[in-house]
Amino acid sequence: MPDLSELRPPAPDAAFTLIAKVSETPPGRITVHEVDGVRIALCNVNGRFYAIDDVCTHDGGPLDQGVLEDNLVECPRHGAKFDVETGRAVVLPAVRPVRTYPVQVEGDDVKVNVG
């Protein structure tokens, strides 16, 4: 019998969890989602999606309530800024990065791997 495995569509990656529809987080916006007990801030930077911890590493501020400007999110509590692509803290008072998570967009589905 011929091997048909190459003709089948790839199996969905079970490590990624559907968290939102693309249309729910327009460009320049942040939405918050909980996956396996982790609060994720989903950021849309000009149509590209990035997922980071929703907790500021300075003093626990909710980053989903901050302002997203290009790829930088500003914490609403004391003004620290993080690069949502890398998680790096680029403006004080935060010095430690926020954790980032891999994102997959499939059609209108946004999926995140929280590991």
Ligand code: FES
């Ligand atoms: S809690 Fe985010 S800057 Fe202080």
